[in-house]
Amino acid sequence: MSLPHAILTALLEKPSSGLELTRRFDRSIGYFWSATHQQIYRDLGRLEESGLIRALPAAQATRGRKKEYEVLPQGRDELVAWVARREEPKQVRDPLLLRLRAAAIVGTDSLLPELRRHLALHERQLADYLAMEERDLKRAKGAEEDRVRHLILRGGIELERFWVGWLTEALDGLAAADGGAHPDAPEARGS
DSSP: OOHHHHHHHHHHHSOEEHHHHHHHHHHTGGGTSOOOHHHHHHHHHHHHHTTSEEEOOOSSOOTTOOOEEEEOHHHHHHHHHHHHSOOOOOOOOOHHHHHHHHHHHHOSGGGHHHHHHHHHHHHHHHHHHHHHHHHHHHHOOOOHHHHHHHHHHHHHHHHHHHHHHHHHHHHHHHHHHTTSOOTTSHHHHTO
């Protein structure tokens, strides 16, 4: 996925200013495709230059007004073509997995706190996604858009469940290799 396509998608949902887009990325799209504010503004300029979006005319000229953008027909055509494109699955590139591979050689003790921290982060994200699912299911009207958004959320939930399960297994496996004390047990932490 590319950032320009994420921006086109967001603008088709609702014409927005750059600031509104960055807030929407922080609240929703950013869960699966993150971008900095600078990247969003840079790509807004490129999309406008290429004729895929345009700034909406202002009701009145004011100094320092926020430009609000909308998608032009060429932008919609580009998004339709991109959705239909064939793309191979991406290989997982997670630094934590590489660090674990290195720890197999240099020792895992220094990595255990980081594994525990990642586990806590994924548990928190899973809880957030489950709360979103409960809230969104109450508001859903059964439209195709609601069903697709729920599928995306389910993907996030299942990914977080994978990470929670795998990190738990990794910590248990490393504890077993180290004499059996689970790294989160009080005796392992020195409590």
